[in-house]
Amino acid sequence: MTLHIGDTAPDFTVDSTVGEISLHDWAGDSWVFFFSHPADFTPVCTTEMGMTARLAGEFDKRNVKPLGLSTDTAEEHLEWIKDVDETQNTTLKFPIVADPDLEIARLYDMIHPDQSETAAVRSVYIIDPAKKIRLMMTYPMSVGRNFDEILRVIDSLQLTDRAKVVTPANWEPGGEVIIPPSIPDEEAKKMFPQGFTTIKPYLRMTKVA
CATH class of the missing domain: 3.40.30.10 (Glutaredoxin)
Structure with a gap:
């Protein structure tokens, strides 16, 4: 199967x-x-x-x-x-x-x-x-x-489910995350009032608790 x-x-x-x-x-x-x-x-x-x-x-x-x-x-x-x-x-x-x-x-x-x-x-x-x-x-x-990696991916899955973000390469808890391109800027401003950094239109970084 x-x-x-x-x-x-x-x-x-x-x-x-x-x-x-x-x-x-x-x-x-x-x-x-x-x-x-x-x-x-x-x-x-x-x-x-x-x-x-x-x-x-x-x-x-x-x-x-x-x-x-x-x-x-x-x-x-x-x-x-x-x-x-x-x-x-x-x-x-x-x-x-x-x-x-x-x-x-x-x-x-x-x-x-x-x-x-x-x-x-x-x-x-x-x-x-x-x-x-x-x-x-x-x-x-x-x-x-590598059990550090197993815990890391669980943390990432749970965070991305909760905060509607995705995590970058080598992400660790507390690190910056990515706002998915499917979320328009105006909606992102409401969802992430802490602000975000636009590196490219498709690459916007922020932090979430």
Whole structure:
């Protein structure tokens, strides 16, 4: 199945480390950071799970629920979590989906045959409260994810939804943003009373709280 930004995230009901969950019901009115890892009891995955757990407060502030997945069983996940907590100095509380039959991994195009026929690559799906896919990223098995970037894109998505702006290259929270060209100047003056700088008719910069 090919998924695109803007598609409704396919729902599923599955066993996990916290019992059976259904994606849409479990997500509720939160955003979801849905990410896959190749296998339990592997080094890069252990560091990623630990980092996700240590960032629990940051995800909470953004109304984001992390949800992991690999093609291992829930029982294997629960044993591995003990290693994650021990080696990464954390307490992992978010669910990890069990997918030994590869059904969800295939549904979300996480199986890339050149990498493995049975293990998921490092996929990221950011899903909004309307259950729409807002961002997709895929890393090879050998490269651990950059969690600063994951938080940054969540911040950008939430800001652009709220303030009706777009963010420039290398944007960081608090930095200048761009007023979309579709908003005429007169409307922009009302929407952004703090003012804006016109660099080109299509490139107007401002700051929003």
